[in-house]
Amino acid sequence: MESYRADVVIVGGGGAGLRAAIAVAEADPELRIALVSKVYPMRSHTVAAEGGSAGVKQASDSLEYHFNDTVHGGDWLCEQDVVDYFVAHCSEELTQLEHWGCPWSRTPDGRVNVRAFGGMKIERTWFAADKTGFHMLHTLFQTSIKYPSIKRFDEHFCVDLLVDDGRVQGVVAIEIASGELLCIEGRAVVIATGGAGRVFRENTNGGVVTGDGMALAYRHGVPLRDMEFVQYHPTCMPGTGLLFTEACRGEGGFLVNKDGYRYLQDYGLGPAEEKPRNKFMELGPRDRLSQAFWYEQQKGRTIEGQYGSVVHLDLRHLGEAKLRERLPQIYELAEQFLGIDPARTPIPVRPAVHYTMGGILVDGRCASPLPGLYAAGECSSVGIHGANRLGSNSLSELLVFGKVSGVEAARFARSVAAGNSASLNRQAQAVERRVQGLKLGRGNERIAVLRKEMAQTMEDGCGIYRLAATMQQTCDKLEELKQRFRNLRLDDQSSVWNTEWLLAIELEYQLDVAQAMACSALERRESRGAHQRLDGFEQRDDVNFLKHSQAHYVAGGPPRIDYGSVRITRSQPGTRAYGAAGEQAEQERKASHG
Amino acid sequence: MAEGQKTIEIEVLRYHPENDTEPHAQVFEIPFTDDMSVLQGVQYIKDHLDGSLSFRWSCRMAICGSCGMMINGVPSLSCQTFLRDYYPARVRVEALAHFPIERDLVVNMEGFIEKLESIQPYIIPREARTLSEGEYLQTPEQLGAYEQFSSCINCLLCYAACPQFGLNSRFVGPAALALLHRYNADSRDGGKAERMELVNSEDGVFNCTAVGYCSEVCPKHVDPANAVNQNKTNSAIDYFLRFLAPKGGAR
Numbered sequence: 001m002e003s004y005r006a007d008v009v010i011v012g013g014g015g016a017g018l019r020a021a022i023a024v025a026e027a028d029p030e031l032r033i034a035l036v037s038k039v040y041p042m043r044s045h046t047v048a049a050e051g052g053s054a055g056v057k058q059a060s061d062s063l064e065y066h067f068n069d070t071v072h073g074g075d076w077l078c079e080q081d082v083v084d085y086f087v088a089h090c091s092e093e094l095t096q097l098e099h100w101g102c103p104w105s106r107t108p109d110g111r112v113n114v115r116a117f118g119g120m121k122i123e124r125t126w127f128a129a130d131k132t133g134f135h136m137l138h139t140l141f142q143t144s145i146k147y148p149s150i151k152r153f154d155e156h157f158c159v160d161l162l163v164d165d166g167r168v169q170g171v172v173a174i175e176i177a178s179g180e181l182l183c184i185e186g187r188a189v190v191i192a193t194g195g196a197g198r199v200f201r202e203n204t205n206g207g208v209v210t211g212d213g214m215a216l217a218y219r220h221g222v223p224l225r226d227m228e229f230v231q232y233h234p235t236c237m238p239g240t241g242l243l244f245t246e247a248c249r250g251e252g253g254f255l256v257n258k259d260g261y262r263y264l265q266d267y268g269l270g271p272a273e274e275k276p277r278n279k280f281m282e283l284g285p286r287d288r289l290s291q292a293f294w295y296e297q298q299k300g301r302t303i304e305g306q307y308g309s310v311v312h313l314d315l316r317h318l319g320e321a322k323l324r325e326r327l328p329q330i331y332e333l334a335e336q337f338l339g340i341d342p343a344r345t346p347i348p349v350r351p352a353v354h355y356t357m358g359g360i361l362v363d364g365r366c367a368s369p370l371p372g373l374y375a376a377g378e379c380s381s382v383g384i385h386g387a388n389r390l391g392s393n394s395l396s397e398l399l400v401f402g403k404v405s406g407v408e409a410a411r412f413a414r415s416v417a418a419g420n421s422a423s424l425n426r427q428a429q430a431v432e433r434r435v436q437g438l439k440l441g442r443g444n445e446r447i448a449v450l451r452k453e454m455a456q457t458m459e460d461g462c463g464i465y466r467l468a469a470t471m472q473q474t475c476d477k478l479e480e481l482k483q484r485f486r487n488l489r490l491d492d493q494s495s496v497w498n499t500e501w502l503l504a505i506e507l508e509y510q511l512d513v514a515q516a517m518a519c520s521a522l523e524r525r526e527s528r529g530a531h532q533r534l535d536g537f538e539q540r541d542d543v544n545f546l547k548h549s550q551a552h553y554v555a556g557g558p559p560r561i562d563y564g565s566v567r568i569t570r571s572q573p574g575t576r577a578y579g580a581a582g583e584q585a586e587q588e589r590k591a592s593h594g
Numbered sequence: 595m596a597e598g599q600k601t602i603e604i605e606v607l608r609y610h611p612e613n614d615t616e617p618h619a620q621v622f623e624i625p626f627t628d629d630m631s632v633l634q635g636v637q638y639i640k641d642h643l644d645g646s647l648s649f650r651w652s653c654r655m656a657i658c659g660s661c662g663m664m665i666n667g668v669p670s671l672s673c674q675t676f677l678r679d680y681y682p683a684r685v686r687v688e689a690l691a692h693f694p695i696e697r698d699l700v701v702n703m704e705g706f707i708e709k710l711e712s713i714q715p716y717i718i719p720r721e722a723r724t725l726s727e728g729e730y731l732q733t734p735e736q737l738g739a740y741e742q743f744s745s746c747i748n749c750l751l752c753y754a755a756c757p758q759f760g761l762n763s764r765f766v767g768p769a770a771l772a773l774l775h776r777y778n779a780d781s782r783d784g785g786k787a788e789r790m791e792l793v794n795s796e797d798g799v800f801n802c803t804a805v806g807y808c809s810e811v812c813p814k815h816v817d818p819a820n821a822v823n824q825n826k827t828n829s830a831i832d833y834f835l836r837f838l839a840p841k842g843g844a845r
Contacts, residue, residue, distance in 0.1 A: 039650075040707070042748055043658045098729040101717040101780060103737060103744050110731035134657055135744065142715040142773075154707070177696055206652035239629065242655045306629075333655060336674050448641030491645035494612050497697035500645040 001428055002182050003421065006034035006151070007413045008406075009171050009186030011158045011213055013037030014044030015133070015398035016377030016405070017192035018140035023406025025147035031410055033150045034184050036173050038157040038208065038502070041141045045194050045206045046398065049133025050245035050329065052125035053395035055090030057114045061122040063087045068571065070393060073119045073285050074386020075529040076546065076573040077226065077566060082364040082383040084569070086393075086400055093399035094126050102139040103128050105326075115326075116250040117392045119285035119578070121278055125392040130245050130329045136395060156182065157502055160431045161189060161216050162424050167371035168220075169419035172431045176502065179495030181435065183428035187416050188372045188409035191217060192402065195356035195378035197230075199514040200462075201455040203353040204236055204243040213379040215509035217360045218516065222368045223550035225381040225564070226358035227513070228521035229530045231389055232464050233354035234289035237337060239307035241352035244330055246391040249282035251326050254314040255289070256346070257301040263311070267292040269579040284578045287388040287530045290351040294464045305348055312346035319343060351464060355394065357385045357530065358520075361550060361564075366405035372412055376405035381548075383567070387529020438508075439501045443487030447503050450481050450488075451510070457481075458514055462521050467535045471522040475558060478515045485511060516551035516559050523561045524549060542573050602626040602681050604635050606647065607688035609695050617695060619686075626681055633661050633672040636687065636699070649699035656813055659747035662754070663699055664688040669754035669811045690754040692763070706750060709766050713774040713792060718785025736781040743776035743821050745814045752808035752818050758801045765801040766792060768808035768818030775821035778828075790832050799825045 008024050010017045013035055021035045037044065056066050066087040071078045098104055104112040105127050117125040128135040144150055155176040162170040170185040196211025197203040218224050235244040249255070252275065257263045262281065265272045269284045276283055293311060296302050302309035315323060320343035323331050334342045360375040362368050362382050368375055377398050384397060461474025485508060492500040526541035527533050546566055551559040577585045601623050609617035624638045633651055640647045651661040656674045663672050666686050677685060693701035723730060752768035753759050759767045774793065778786040793799050802822045809819040
């Protein structure tokens with residue numbers, strides 16, 4: 001097998017991976033960086049982020065406000081010291097991106113403009129029209145070309161980590177174009193492979209979002225933390241799940257039911273006013289909005305559509321000119337995919353899975369418990385999102401923790417000697433035998449059938465509201481699917497561009513990650529953030545569950561779940577309220593702190 | 595397939611280098627609904643009829659740039675091209691024109707990546723600025739000077755449309771030249787002189803014969819033809835300046 005010797009290996013070429021690569025290159029130009037991505041970097045799913053990226057910008061704003069919004073938004077399941085570091089570094093990183101050429105939208109005097117976003121007290125979401133992720137990703141990718149020490153392995157699919165002498169020392173990857181395996185040695189490895197939303201049926205995610213890096217770390221004993229917290233975005237296209245950004249509401253859009261009524265006022269988010277008001281109504285957090293949809297559906301106040309119940313995202317009052325300027329992509333999506341002119345007709349929407357709050361357990365410096373292994377971005381759980389992520393915090397996370405992971409991985413790589421190549425190559429050959437073996441499956445199960453059943457059972461058991469009985473069914477079903485996976489049949493045994501083989505490997509990753517989600521959900525006997533139960537555990541339970549779940553991989557069976565503590569520095573768990581009730585709660589908090 | 599289900603035929607150009615000496619067509623019949631994209635059509639084939647069909651895709655919403663194909667001979671993103679626009683006729687899908695086929699609908703795009711890397715697609719600062727000094731000021735008008743050219747998703751449809759690229763694969767081509775122009779036109783950038791060498795070179799803008807089909811097929815309104823032609827003017831000015839200035843006007 002061919003070998004390549006790097007110092008730092010980065011798996012994933014999206015926002016976090018590219019930011020990490022640049023950070024390593026700037027920390028020490030002597031370090032050889034291998035950037036391994038299963039797609040060309042600009043195809044990574046960061047590209048699809050729309051609304052914007054949070055960072056304190058206005059004089060009326062403060063780091064304390066951003067901290068509070070994030071911790072409250074996460075229902076106090078955040079690592080507060082990490083949130084402090086995060087909010088303190090967002091704007092610096094966003095400015096860095098500005099210096100690298102990101103075409104941020106501007107105010108008339110030439111400064112970077114900010115917009116309102118859900119759950120944020122002050123406008124602090126930097127945006128590039130409604131293609132923020134696209135512009136951030138292309139800016140990072142194009143800037144990365146400046147650095148000669150970054151060697152890209154584009155369209156290389158990572159199939160395992162190499163662990164030797166108690167620390168991670170590289171990866172094994174398939175070169176997709178040839179089907180050949182390659183051993184890439186490195187003294188430190190950063191995983192930046194994104195989320196796992198494709199384990200659910202209706203989702204906003206691209207086909208690449210299959211939880212690869214989470215499963216890789218998990219199988220090597222690194223716990224997956226807080227996996228039960230999966231975000232449903234409230235405004236998605238029925239059927240396909242394609243996203244209509246929260247910026248639609250940040251710019252003043254309304255959500256209305258079949259009677260044209262702004263129903264969010266019935267769910268503790270009101271009062272309803274004509275102009276968008278931060279943390280009220282349509283600018284509430286995503287978990288609350290998706291939950292309100294569910295109740296409207298129960299009450300029969302939604303609209304029946306071809307792909308299930310919908311409500312209307314009404315942008316008509318914003319006018320065509322503003323929509324074309326601020327939300328051009330949304331305009332085109334509505335026109336091309338739904339045949340709707342959003343300046344004249346409301347857009348039918350329903351919630352769909354959007355984001356994985358949990359992920360690979362790492363500390364505030366992005367280090368996992370496995371020495372030499374770092375993680376950043378959606379695949380990681382660094383602790384800033386808690387039980388519910390606020391929109392526009394994740395793009396900033398890519399930058400802030402992408403950089404941290406790169407700096408830390410570079411430091412670690414310099415502190416240890418290169419590995420034993422012969423030993424690593426032997427390991428890599430064992431990986432090759434296993435992975436090649438998967439291609440030869442001649443059973444009777446089709447990948448697409450298993451994938452569809454997985455996605456359906458995840459939706460059934462781990463949706464917006466959850467019950468023990470259906471969660472248990474999901475856990476059982478996933479165990480069954482893992483058994484059936486062994487009986488897979490592939491149509492394609494060839495080498496060049498065998499994407500069916502890659503889909504099989506991805507499905508195996510997905511089943512592991514789905515199991516971590518479902519089993520963690522079943523064990524969390526309370527309701528918090530995006531994890532809501534209707535079977536006697538409707539309340540938040542800080543006595544028993546103000547803690548992080550940790551799913552540990554167990555070969556041949558469901559994961560073992562245990563718990564870790566939550567770092568609370570100065571924000572004690574309180575009432576999480578929005579709208580007028582939120583304002584009142586804030587007054588009371590202020591009064592009690594004198 | 596359920597009784598009474600409408601169907602449509604998709605003719606796919608297949609090529610597998612391990613088995614085939616040349617590409618050949620294969621026809622599949624799939625269930626049809628009027629909201630199905632061509633991408634969903636080929637996904638149906640892969641999932642249910644032939645798992646060995648290879649193609650790239652990801653975002654499904656015309657922003658990742660992966661799923662470009664020739665659809666009835668027109669370079670198109672398969673995710674935002676709908677089968678209803680062809681039904682009940684058969685739809686023909688092939689790999690993007692002018693690129694070597696790696697397999698089925700997958701083309702080799704390394705040549706494009708090399709061109710992208712060659713244009714210095716990053717800010718070469720006109721004046722240095724530290725992070726603590728904050729952002730560069732850039733008015734909406736200054737942003738407007740390059741914004742459309744920054745919207746390229748690298749889908750390569752414009753290369754499949756460009757007859758000159760078909761004749762000379764060394765031509766830097768529409769997307770890369772549009773991106774080059776994007777940086778040259780950015781008020782923060784001072785790297786135009788360095789980039790003009792490539793613009794003026796024999797693989798540069800003067801390959802373009804102003805057919806304009808690149809802009810017609812662009813799914814993101816980048817208008818690469820406009821960028822290329824602005825640079826023909828720039829290149830001509832640059833050419834004359836060299837005679838006037840002591841060390842060449844561009845330097």
